[in-house]
Amino acid sequence: MEVKYRVSDIDSEGIVDAKMFREKLLSKPSNGSAGRTGTWRLYKPVISYDKCTKCGFCWLYCPDDVITWKPREYPVIDMEYCKGCGICADVCPVDAIEMVLEGE
Amino acid sequence: MRKVLIGNVAIAEAVKLARVEVISAYPITPQTIIVEKLAEMVDSGELNAKYIRVDSEHSALAAVYGASAGGSRVFTATSSHGLLYMYEMLWWIANSRLPVVMSVVTRSLGPPWNIHTDHQDALTIRDAGWIIGFAENVQEVFDMTLQAYKISEDKRVLLPSIIALDGFILSHTAEPLEIPSQSEVDGWLPPREPLPFVMKPGESFAVGNLGPDEVTMELRWYIWRAMERAKKIIEDVDKEYGELTGREYGGLTEKYRVDDADYIVLGMGSWSGDMKEAIDVLRDEGYKVGLLRIRYVRPFPMEDILKYCVPAKAVLVYDRAVSMGYGGILAGEASSILRGKTPLKSVVAGLGGVDMRSEEFVDSIKRFIEEYEMDKDVEWLNTYWLLKGGGEG
Incomplete structure (x- = not known):
């Protein structure tokens, strides 16, 4: 019986495989690299801008980096990716953020 | 050069000749002398490598995982319960396709407490995606360790390797050993290429992020194919090493x-x-x-x-x-x-x-x-x- 290898052209296949698995295995950080995480949300944060003091706590604590804020400006939440965890509402020192059930 | 060395020291010599850059290990009998000898080599400047001391075997393999992802040629060694403690990291390394090389000095698993050899420890990791070789004598342990770098780093393979040797019977028994010169090894084993990927400061990417289920299965299939290709690469490396040193073993x-x-x-x-x-x-x-x-x-x-x-x-x-x-x-x-x-x-x-x-x-x-x-x-x-x-x- 002759010894046979099931992969005939191993040089070129190996190099193609290496390129393919690298593309699948590695990922660059970018907006929404894990998909539209806003769809995971049950409660959405709603900011009362009349109460907000522009302190930036919500921006600082947001674990998903979906709040944009600059000193002396109001924060803005990107609802495409906000998962509705409620941390911003919890840390807001003036209770300016309310968690509202989606669809209401 | 001809020397009389025990298996553990022979491995340290092979690791030195392979110009390994990062070593991390946690001591466990009968493996300990390998990493003690390497520590001496690093301390004396004989081997220019970073030696990372850690708190456990799990951390040892995690440390070489990181170093290998950073592009270094790495080494670690373990035995018995230490290998089982590494189990999770073994899969991380193989599934990340990093060409890590490790010695497993085979030893029975307790209880009862027993430091002598059987193959139970090394065979628990059969399915993890590592290339696993078993040596017969001290010369073969040395030769297979050097060859493991060439095989694992081959761009058609890119899988980690374990070379297993019997505890005490090979690890602690002195046998005559032929050692090739550094220039002979350098001519045959070039520095590691930046494959399959290299993580560098300032260049951010994630390895193995959450993705579709089909991607997981496809990545396993690439490992399967690489393992199939490795058969031929192992034979080729055995032959070319035979031309270099006069010792050819027959492949698989x-x-x-x-x-x-x-x-x-x-x-x-x-x-x-x-x-x-x-x-x-x-x-x-x-x-x-x-x-x-x-x-x-x-x-x-x-x-x-x-x-x-x-x-x-x-x-x-x-x-x-x-x-x-x-x-x-x-x-x-x-x-x-x-x-x-x-x-x-x-x-x-x-x-x-x-x-x-x-x-x-x-x-x-x-x-x-x-x-x-x-x-x-x-x-x-x-x-x-x-x-x-x-x-x-």
Whole structure:
């Protein structure tokens, strides 16, 4: 019986495989690299801008980096990716953020 | 250069010649001397490598994982319970396709507490995606360790390697060793290429982020293909190393007096030497028997097993490891390839370092041949245990 290898052209296949698995295995950080995480949300944060003091706590604590804020400006939440965890509402020192059930 | 060295120090010499850049390890008998020797080499400046001290084997493998992802050539070593403690990280490394090389000095698993050799520890990681080689003697341990870098780093393979050697029998026994010069090794083993990827400060990317289920399965398929390709690469590296040093072993298996053999013995590790002595004795007595020594358990030498075992009358497999409720591990692997084409007898022996002398191989091989000659339709459905002080055989 002759010894046979099931992969005939191993040089070129190996190099193609290496390129393919690298593309699948590695990922660059970018907006929404894990998909539209806003769809995971049950409660959405709603900011009362009349109460907000522009302190930036919500921006600082947001674990998903979906709040944009600059000193002396109001924060803005990107609802495409906000998962509705409620941390911003919890840390807001003036209770300016309310968690509202989606669809209401 | 010719020296008399124990297996553990021979490995340290091979790691030095491979110009390994990062070493991390946690001591465990009988492996400890490898990493002690390497620590001395790093301390004296003989080896220009970073030595990372850690709190456990899990951390040791995690440290070399990171260093390998950073592009370094890395090494670690362990035994027995230390290997089991690494188990999770083994999968991270293989599934990330990093060419890590590790020595496993095989040792029984407790309880009872036992520091002597069997193959149970190394065979627990069969399915993790590592290339797994078993050496027969100190020279082969040295040669396989150097070759492991060339095989693992080959861009058609990119899988980690384990070289297993029997605790104490090889790790602590001094044997004459031929060591190639640094320039010979440098000419044959170039520095590691930045493959499969290199993480650098300032360049952010994630390895193995959450993704679609189909991606997981596709990545496993690439590993499968790489393992298949590795068979040929292992043979090629064995041949080119043979041209460099005069030592060629036969690729995935060593064929010892098998060409005209009616009966094939399968085994691996240090006791293969005793099996060869037994086969010489039996050949002198007229028995046509040969040894197919398994050098690599993964990728498994299916083609060689078919080539040499199918034309034989019967096959005898000695296992130093057992799958409880199933049988000898090597026997199970071989019989799944043979699929009943040749009768196969599975013998478990030498667990926990129980010694098997060449005369004991002579006796048990003779008994196997007699059983077959008496009843050619024999089915050895049981796994036979060679217990010292009375047992089945």
